[in-house]
Amino acid sequence: MRRRRLRRRRWSDVANGSLPFEDRRAAGRALASALTEFGDSRPLVLALPRGGVPVGYEVANAIGGDLDVLLVRKLGAPGHEELGIGAIVDGDPPQVILNQQVLAQVVLPSGYIHNESKRQLVELERRRSAYLGARAHVPVKGRTVIVVDDGIATGGTMRAALRGVRQKQPARLVLAVPVAPRDSIEALAGECDDIVCLHTPQPFYAVGAHYRDFTQTTDEEVRELLAIATGLEPSAMI
Structure with missing residues (x-):
């Protein structure tokens, strides 16, 4: 079994320790500089929408990879939607x-997981249609896959994302993010073959606190970046 490598590459703060990244695309360019070793394998960059797509676009563009989206929807606990009991992966x-540790701490009504999964699947399918149109996802099996987001907070959704990708049998699975808390990164080390994280601030407050511009990425921006990356007109993906 390949030894998993955890690489916490710090990115220099600017403006006397204030926000290190101008925006998501700037973070993506910085992240790409730490991923050049994977370029020879023409990796598949899987970006979590919406905020991960500008980051992933810059990574794929810089290292010569293919770009696709990795659609994941959190399954929230009843009455506490921010508490993830699991996730559904496209x-x-x-x-x-499912997150068995969280499930052991909550009481769920009968059929809750089934019903919540169906509810989140509706949004997942909407996003798939909005972002890809009739285009299928790029196959994962046998590829070097780099999973990218604009940052990680608790890591629950990312854990589900990595497990979902692992089941599709990539040759190598890499997690790459600009910023995340150290404990979340360390907790994810067993889910992939390599981790590259530029910035692990302590204390960690929120992903957006480490960007000057953290404006919400829109569906239209996601569609446009995917169209550029795949050589299609944006209208062809609607």
């Missing part, structure tokens, strides 16, 4: 990945 068929 695929054929979609995969439900």
Whole structure:
């Protein structure tokens, strides 16, 4: 079994320790500079929408990779939607990945996981249609896959994302993010083969606190970046 490598590459703060990244695309260019070793394998960059797509676009563009989206929807606990009991990961068929540690601490009504999965699947399918149109996802099996987001907070959704990708049998699975808390990164080390994280601030407050411009990425921006990356007109992906 390949030894998993955890690389916490710090990115120099600017403006006397204030926000290190101008925006998501700037963060993506910085992240790409730490991923050049994977360029020879023409990796598949899977970006979590919406905020991960500008980051992933710059990574794929810089290292010569293919770009696709990795659609994941959190399954929230009843009455506490921010508490993730698992997630549903897009695929054929979609995969439900449960967080057994959280499930052991909550009481769920009968049929809750099934119903919540169906509810989140509706939004997942909407996003797939909005971002890809009739285009299928790029196959993962046998590829070097780099999973990218604009940052990580608790890591629950990313854990589900990595497990979902792992089940599709990539040759190598890499997690790459500009910023995340150290404990979340260390907790994810067993889910992939390599981790590259530029900035692990302590204390960690929120992903957006480490960007000057953290304006919400829109569906239209996601569609446009995917169209550019795949050589299609944006209208062809609607």
